[in-house]
Amino acid sequence: MGTCNCKTAWDELNEVIEAYRGQESALIEVLHKAQEIMGYLPRDVQEAIAEGLHVPLNKVYGVVSFYHHFSVEPKGKYQIAVCNGTACYVKGAPAVISGLEEALGIKAGETTEDGKFSLAAVRCLGACSLAPVMTINQKAYGLMDAERAVEIIRQYE
Ligand code: FES
Known part of the structure; x- marks a missing residue:
């Protein structure tokens, strides 16, 4: 990586x-x-x-x-994490996050009602050369933009 x-x-x-x-x-x-x-x-x-x-x-x-605010586990069946570390942030992670928020109808930190997806903005995932980076469960996707990220999650639906 x-x-x-x-x-x-x-x-x-x-x-x-x-x-x-x-x-x-x-x-x-x-x-x-x-x-x-x-x-x-x-x-x-x-x-x-x-x-x-x-x-x-x-x-x-x-x-x-x-406290309701604290979550012990990412709740969705598919746990989407978008790196919002410096390298990813600079290369457009915020747009990826808002694109996914819009597509899923939830905010970062939330889980879809059907329990399928949860979305989290996280710190550096250690793959900055592939920024912006998104992971779904253990699988990593690099060089994201909002459109590609949404396309990828559609494959999980
Ligand atoms: S800042 Fe995103 S992988 Fe390092």
Whole structure:
């Protein structure tokens, strides 16, 4: 996928955790930032936060399930992620995101009513040479523009 100088999402997450190490009172703030970075809060992310902030894991689970805003998993059958990292942003990721939002009738961070697609704008996926990059579940698509991205998701319908 070529070399990439961008930080990965996990690098960014670790920086956030480092900045709040041992600060239990920052839990909600860190969860917000983590969701912004990762798109959602899978178990391993919650574990890393619990450990970093010295908060019992059960408490982290409790907070995450209490607030509607937090999502534990990308919910759609097909999870679309559009990289909105610097390289992708510069090469047109915002247009790709809004094109998909329009085609799916949802905003980034949401799931279609039929549960088929969820859309997330995420940090650098580590494939900047192919910017803008989109992934659907594990499959990566490079050099996206809105039209191509919409064509691709149509194949999943
Ligand atoms: S910015 Fe690196 S893959 Fe998008």
